[in-house]
Amino acid sequence: MALLALGACTGPAEPPPTSTSTEPVASEPRPSASPTVSLRTVAPKDLLIGSSVVGGGHLSGTDHPQPLESDAAYRQLLATQFATLTPENALKWASVEPARDTYDFAAGDAAVAFAEQHGEQVRGHNLMWHQSNPAWLTEGGFTPDQLRQILHDHISTVVGHYRGRIAAWDVANEIFDDYGRLQAGDPFTDALGVGIVADAFRWAHEADPAAVLYLNDYNVESSAAKRQAYLDLARQLLAQGVPLGGMGIQGHLSLQYPPFPPDFRSTLQAFADLGLDVAITELDVRMALTGGEATGDQLATQADWYRQAVAGCLAVARCVSVTMWGLPDTYSWVPATFTGQGAATPFIDDSTAKPAFDALVAALQAGRT
Ligand code: G3I
Numbered sequence: 001m002a003l004l005a006l007g008a009c010t011g012p013a014e015p016p017p018t019s020t021s022t023e024p025v026a027s028e029p030r031p032s033a034s035p036t037v038s039l040r041t042v043a044p045k046d047l048l049i050g051s052s053v054v055g056g057g058h059l060s061g062t063d064h065p066q067p068l069e070s071d072a073a074y075r076q077l078l079a080t081q082f083a084t085l086t087p088e089n090a091l092k093w094a095s096v097e098p099a100r101d102t103y104d105f106a107a108g109d110a111a112v113a114f115a116e117q118h119g120e121q122v123r124g125h126n127l128m129w130h131q132s133n134p135a136w137l138t139e140g141g142f143t144p145d146q147l148r149q150i151l152h153d154h155i156s157t158v159v160g161h162y163r164g165r166i167a168a169w170d171v172a173n174e175i176f177d178d179y180g181r182l183q184a185g186d187p188f189t190d191a192l193g194v195g196i197v198a199d200a201f202r203w204a205h206e207a208d209p210a211a212v213l214y215l216n217d218y219n220v221e222s223s224a225a226k227r228q229a230y231l232d233l234a235r236q237l238l239a240q241g242v243p244l245g246g247m248g249i250q251g252h253l254s255l256q257y258p259p260f261p262p263d264f265r266s267t268l269q270a271f272a273d274l275g276l277d278v279a280i281t282e283l284d285v286r287m288a289l290t291g292g293e294a295t296g297d298q299l300a301t302q303a304d305w306y307r308q309a310v311a312g313c314l315a316v317a318r319c320v321s322v323t324m325w326g327l328p329d330t331y332s333w334v335p336a337t338f339t340g341q342g343a344a345t346p347f348i349d350d351s352t353a354k355p356a357f358d359a360l361v362a363a364l365q366a367g368r369t
Helices: 057-061 072-081 106-117 144-161 187-192 195-207 224-239 264-272 296-314 355-366
Strands: 048-053 084-087 121-128 168-173 212-217 246-249 252-254 277-288 319-324 347-349
Touching: 048 072, 048 106, 048 121, 072 106, 084 106, 084 319, 106 121, 121 144, 121 195, 121 277, 144 187, 144 195, 168 195, 187 195, 195 212, 195 224, 212 224, 212 277, 224 264, 246 264, 264 277, 264 296, 277 296, 296 319, 296 355
Parallel strands: 048 084, 048 319, 084 121, 121 168, 168 212, 212 246, 246 277, 252 277, 277 319
Antiparallel strands: none
């Protein structure tokens, strides 16, 4: 299976802001016949194609790659291919409030500024989650009332800091387990129950009324119990007048569990039928690697799964964005989490696309159905 090398754009280090033209992105010819195209220029105007963004700010000194600062080709990929970016880690609690009432927006500011420089929207991620919480929070021995105040202050400060600059927020991330039960380990729902989620949305809305506020989780398309729990919660929140605006279906898929989730599209539609926006928020398709390499068959199947995911979104009018997670493969979270797995994104590295990229282009060009 031929791998396609995305040509480096000529001219300035980073391309000018978003082009509205459908002209191919200016680039040197790449080894394959097909010209370099930009996903955002072939996407329908009412569908934002996006990526997570890794790095920025002071984090560059860490032992983890920070490509937003250190990798010009990475910046160019993000600047030319996408219409929305999601800071992968910069806005999580451990990064943004490392000590109580002490905020560090450097990495988040770098990511948001980069997106704005290139005419891209930003999805904020996330305001409450059972992971990536700092020790001062998880080991602070706070009372429920204190935790409520801490969450209020965090949401008001963080969402307020980016007021008018972040179009959507993953307010509550992964609050149910795959059996539809409240996920253990979230310091706030552990202490205050699921009712605190409604307050989190209200506080986020007060801090930025323009932002669309999402629930967000993985396996919603494959676990009936989890899907039902979210449908029930969404209905309750809406009935209470809580400013819930969208449901994020993360879309972390694995070729080890075929077939492509048969309920993927109907899951998007079920939340859209509640009057919500829906978004695919963290799409990647991982696989078990033999000798560190993906086979041609795996790459072909992966391409088809990316196509099906985008086609599912295009078939649901309220599906507003498809965001991919951890690209390119070199920066993906998968190898560090799933030993022996990887190759989850449509790009091998900053300038080498895989068959999944061409499948994305074809699916986006096919448009809404
Ligand atoms: O930056 C610090 C570094 O200073 C420190 O030395 C090092 C010590 O381990 O940690 C570094 O932070 C790491 C961070 O990524 C930034 O690289 C964390 O250890 C590491 O756990 C964190 O992993 C992220 C993970 O969420 C947990 O926050 C992954 O990159 C990220 O892709 C993953 O994304 C999640 C979504 O937020 C929610 N949905 C599931 C998805 C996959 O788990």
